[in-house]
Amino acid sequence: MNxxxxxxxxxxxxxxxxxxxxxxxxxxxxxxxxxxxxxxxPGVDSMKLLRLLGAVELGFLVNLGFEAILRVQTVQDVERLICESREQYASRP
Incomplete structure (x- = not known):
């Protein structure tokens, strides 16, 4: 998986x-x-993080799911979630 x-x-x-x-x-x-x-x-709180993840979903056309907020610690985690979502939906018939 990439x-x-x-x-x-x-x-x-x-x-x-x-x-x-x-x-x-x-x-x-x-x-x-x-x-x-x-x-x-600086200035990050749970609402800003939630808005960020929503913007990532819209901007990258992926579905990260509600549990994403618990899985994100680093920027690399966000990147990994994008790639996982793309791979998951690409493998569907």
């Missing part, structure tokens, strides 16, 4: 995270990386 997005989609994910969590470059000077802990980003 758990990584192509570079262009990964950048789109990072941009979506910055937008939905209202992050400026000053708040996240080192930038967003795979290992970035989403829950430790």
């Amino acid at each position: 758990t990584h997005l192509p570079p262009q989609e990964r950048e789109r994910l990072y941009s979506l995270i910055r937008e939905k969590l209202d992050l400026s470059d000053a708040e996240c000077p080192e930038g967003i990386k795979d290992t970035t802990m989403v829950t430790e980003l």
Whole structure:
């Protein structure tokens, strides 16, 4: 199973995270990386995380499910969930 997005989609994910969590470059000077802990980003709370995951579902045309909020710790977790959802629905007849 592929758990990584192509570079262009990964950048789109990072941009979506910055937008939905209202992050400026000053708040996240080192930038967003795979290992970035989403829950430790400035100003993140459960509602912002829920809105982010909803935006990811719409932006990447995937269904992450309600349990996704419990499974997301890092940016790489979000990426993995996107890939898992795509693979799950691609394997359906």
